[in-house]
Amino acid sequence: MVAKSLLDIDLKELLRLIEERTGVKLPRDIIETYLDTEHDLLFIRFREPRGVEVGEPLPLKMPVTLFTEEDTGEVTALEVIGISKLLIEF
Structure with missing residues (x-):
């Protein structure tokens, strides 16, 4: 499935x-x-960082980066490169 719109993606399920x-x-x-x-x-x-935001790759086949606030470790964002392939993987 190639995502052509955000409406094509079930974010909650993803x-x-x-x-x-x-x-x-x-x-x-x-x-x-x-x-x-x-x-x-x-x-x-998910939320704006109050301080420095750092990214860390997650252990998936596709490049997925989890962003957290450096001081608190709170999750701030998620970036998925190759979203169409990830949707096929799931």
Whole structure:
């Protein structure tokens, strides 16, 4: 499935499956979502960081980066490169 619109993506199910595969608890409050179909990228912002934000790759076949606030470890965002392939994987 190639995501042509955010309406094509079940974000709640996608987050649940990423949690299941990685063991990382993700927030359910989303303040911003961006789909770049040209670069096959999905970005989800859960909250704005108060300080320095750091990214860490998650153990999935596709490049998925989890962003957290450096001082608190709170999850702030998630970036998925190759979202169309990830949707097929799930």
